[in-house]
Amino acid sequence: xxxxxxxxTTVPFATLPVLMNGLPITALGNPEMMKRLSKAFVNxxxxxxxxxxxxxxxxxxxxxxxxQYSNLTKxxxxxxxxxxxxxxxxxxxxxxxxxxxxxxxxxxxDEKLSVVQGVGYPNPNFSHFRxxxxxxxxxxTDEHWTSGWVGRYxxxxxxxxxxxxxxxxxxxxxxLQIGSVVSTVCQGVSANMGMAISDPxxxxxxxxGNYTPTPSTKAGKELDYIRQVAEQSNAYGQAVxxxxxxxxxxxxxxxxxGDNRLADQLKIVAQLISGGxxxxxxxxxxxxxxxxxxxxPQTGGTETGVHANxxxxxxxxxxxxxxxxxxxxxxxxxxxxxYSEFGRRIKSNFSMGTDHGAAAPLFLFGTNVKPGIxxxxxxxxxxxxxxDNLPMQYxxxxxxxxxxxxxxxxxxxxxxxVMLKTHQQLPLLKDSCNTSSTQRAELRKSGEAYVMNYxxxxxxxxxxxxxxxxxxxxxxxxxxxxxxxETLVDSEMPAGEHExxxxxxxxxxxxxxxxxxxxxxxxxxxxxxxx
Numbered sequence: 130x131x132x133x134x135x136x137x138t139t140v141p142f143a144t145l146p147v148l149m150n151g152l153p154i155t156a157l158g159n160p161e162m163m164k165r166l167s168k169a170f171v172n173x174x175x176x177x178x179x180x181x182x183x184x185x186x187x188x189x190x191x192x193x194x195x196x197q198y199s200n201l202t203k204x205x206x207x208x209x210x211x212x213x214x215x216x217x218x219x220x221x222x223x224x225x226x227x228x229x230x231x232x233x234x235x236x237x238x239d240e241k242l243s244v245v246q247g248v249g250y251p252n253p254n255f256s257h258f259r260x261x262x263x264x265x266x267x268x269x270t271d272e273h274w275t276s277g278w279v280g281r282y283x284x285x286x287x288x289x290x291x292x293x294x295x296x297x298x299x300x301x302x303x304x305l306q307i308g309s310v311v312s313t314v315c316q317g318v319s320a321n322m323g324m325a326i327s328d329p330x331x332x333x334x335x336x337x338g339n340y341t342p343t344p345s346t347k348a349g350k351e352l353d354y355i356r357q358v359a360e361q362s363n364a365y366g367q368a369v370x371x372x373x374x375x376x377x378x379x380x381x382x383x384x385x386x387g388d389n390r391l392a393d394q395l396k397i398v399a400q401l402i403s404g405g406x407x408x409x410x411x412x413x414x415x416x417x418x419x420x421x422x423x424x425x426p427q428t429g430g431t432e433t434g435v436h437a438n439x440x441x442x443x444x445x446x447x448x449x450x451x452x453x454x455x456x457x458x459x460x461x462x463x464x465x466x467x468y469s470e471f472g473r474r475i476k477s478n479f480s481m482g483t484d485h486g487a488a489a490p491l492f493l494f495g496t497n498v499k500p501g502i503x504x505x506x507x508x509x510x511x512x513x514x515x516x517d518n519l520p521m522q523y524x525x526x527x528x529x530x531x532x533x534x535x536x537x538x539x540x541x542x543x544x545x546x547v548m549l550k551t552h553q554q555l556p557l558l559k560d561s562c563n564t565s566s567t568q569r570a571e572l573r574k575s576g577e578a579y580v581m582n583y584x585x586x587x588x589x590x591x592x593x594x595x596x597x598x599x600x601x602x603x604x605x606x607x608x609x610x611x612x613x614x615e616t617l618v619d620s621e622m623p624a625g626e627h628e629x630x631x632x633x634x635x636x637x638x639x640x641x642x643x644x645x646x647x648x649x650x651x652x653x654x655x656x657x658x659x660x
Contacts, residue, residue, distance in 0.1 A: 175536050176402055176462055178411045179279075179314070180391070180447070182469035184418030185257065187436060188489030188519070189475065191230070192244055194506035196223030204513040205477035208425045214432045224506055228432045229441035232448035233492070241451055242494045243557070246504030247522030247653065249488030251605065251613045253471060257419070257485075260470040265314040267526045267548055274549075278529050279304060279410050280317035281547045282537065286409075291320050301368045304410035305401070307332070307394040314412060323410070324365055329393040336373045369401065376404025380453035384445060391415040392446035399453040402463065409537075415443060418469060422480035443467070447494055455496070464536055464558070465494040468525065476513045487518035487611035491528060497536075497558050508655050510640055517609040520642035522653045527553040538562040554649045579652055580604070580645040582631070586657035590632045593617065595645055599624035603646040606631055609639060617643075633658050 190208065193215050194201065202209045215225035219238040226234050236242035252270040254260045266274040276284075283303045284290065290303065304315045304323035315323030326332050378400055383392050394413040401408065417439050425434040447465065454463050472489025488507075504522045530552040533544045545551050580595040593604060595618075604618040614636070617629045631643070638660045644653045 174407075174462055175464065175538075176409060176411065177532065177536060178395070178398055178413065178450075178463065178465040180395075180443070180465060180467045181312075181412065181414040182418050182439075182443070182467055183261075183414055183416045184420070184469070185260075185471045185473060185485055186418045186469040186489055187420060187424065187473040187483050189473070189507075190424075190436060190483075191227050191440060192246070192490040192502075193225050193227065194223065194509070195225050196506055197509040200509040200511055200513075201475075203511070204475050204509065205483070207479075207481055208431055208477045208483070210432050211430070214430075221502060224502060227437065227440050229437040230444040232444040233494075234444075236448055236451060236494060237500075240500035241496055241498065242447075242492060243498040243500055244502045244504075245491045245493065245523055245528060245555070245557070246502060247488040247507060247519060248468075248491040248525050248528065249471070249519075249521040249611065250524055250526070251521065251607070251611070253487045253518075253611050255471065255485035257470055262313060264468060264470055264525060265312055267529055275313075275316065276318045277312070277314035277316045278526075278548065279314045279412075280322045281549075282533060282539075283315070283322040283410070284317035284319075285539075285543065285547050287322075290317070290322060295364050295368065299407060300364075301372070301407040302365045303408065304412065305369075305398075305408050306412040307397055308390060309412075309414055312412065315410070323412070326369075326397070329390070329397055332369075332373070332397050336370055369406065372401045372404030372406035373397075374404070376400035376402070376406075377457070378403075378453055379456035380449050382445075382449035382452045384449070389442045389446055391442055392449055395446050395450035396453070399450055399457065399459075402454070402459055403457045415439065415446075420473070420482045421478065421484060422482045424477075424482040427481060447492075451494060460496040463495055464497055464532070465492075466528070466532070467492040467494075472519060474515070475509065475517050475519060476515050488521045489519070491525070493557055499556055499559055503555065503557070505653075510655075514609070517640075518611045520607055520653050520655075521611060521644065523555065523651065524552060526550075527555050528557065531555040531557050535562050553646055553651060556649065579647065579650060580643070580654065582643065582654070582656050586659040587633070588659055589634045590630055591656060592628050592630050593643060594626065594628050595647075596626050597622045597624055598647055598650070600648055602627075603644075604629060605644050607642045607644065609641070614641065 190210055193210060195212060195215055198212055210227060214228040216228055216230060216234045217225050218234060233242055254263060254270055263270065265277045267278040268274040287299060287303060302324045306312060306323055306325045308329060309325060310327060311321055311323040311325045315321055378396055383396050391413060398411045420436050424436045425431040454460050468491055469489060471485055471487060473483035473486040477483050507519045526548060530544050530548050531554050533539045533547060534554060535558045580593060582591045582593045584591060600621060602618045602622040605616050606614045608614050617631060636658060638658050640655055640657055642653055642655050645651060
């Protein structure tokens, strides 16, 4: 086997197999020598927990724009949540949560949950596999990267991994994925930076040694041996076991009945953090959001059914985890974030469901989040076509870049190196890593109108007038399918007012969107092309 292929192979400690070509996976190299060769990593005890909502969550029935309720009901009358049942959030007008999300509503009211509206990327891909790959790697739609954004971050911090690891500075796994195999998100440039606990039950078996009896067969004897390797020979497995034995759970909010696998995974994460594991990234997942059919029941209330149950599990699990983290006294160290490969269409289908769409809201949770909602409700037209999508307000890679800068304390140049491009910074956290007063003052102005177009509606062309604070300006035009039609401005511009003309003589009539970005300020607005 080639060395490069060997290093790139996932090494899960509680996933089969733990052998490669008959050889056990072990740490390589001289720890002290490699420690001297390694750069000093950023000394942070911050932890990020990623919650992947597999399948593509319907954002419009999750964070509900009640100020658009009339037009939204026209577009999805068969699945629309009754207005009287939408959960109202403190200090927020025109936006509510799905009625199953009572726990997360309480977190929002307590300023432990925030919402980022309209998160997506230009020219979205509607394949589950490809779009998940884009979110995990942080690539553009037309780029195919083999490394994940988390893997590149960990590779930046621990550049010699896996040579000389574990060591005294970092004795524990760099990243842990629970409830699945290690995904692309943890793949580094030359090695996978994560490990997997494929089944929460396997975790508790590792702690107790109380495995399910194996059959008296050749396969059974091999399984016994593999378990022994996982428990006794894998240094990372032992580190996890030690942390699990030292750790505890204090929250009584974890469900004791039903089947909430997300809560099971997050309970393990809290136990390992409390046990002293130095792991920086945890990845958990909840499946089932591909709701093409029967998103709501054929009969009964639209606030019930498959999607309602999924959101109830998400809400219950995240609230229990946050309560646990706080009771353990770890709230200043832990930040959580949800993501899904895409949203759903504005218009529902005839199967009581929704089809693959583009942008959707994203949640951040923890005591360090900047409370409230970032962004605005999408504008829903009076008439919506079957393929119409929500426009992107924020690029998901801006969320990643902001977390790297403000949570993991990387310098701007380091963030660009990890993300492989420069991305907009967003005000997601409470002054973490000493965000400059200049940037905070700039963010406070982001509610002002920095861009407008006239005339609107227009027939052949429209002039977009925009203001610059100085620096890089990006203005792009999107169609209703969230595809980039034209990039009008992508350059450094002096401070002051500027204009650019958008020519649309060859385009079909309809609603288009233009997105303005200047530093941390962004605004997305609709414009109507009429004939």
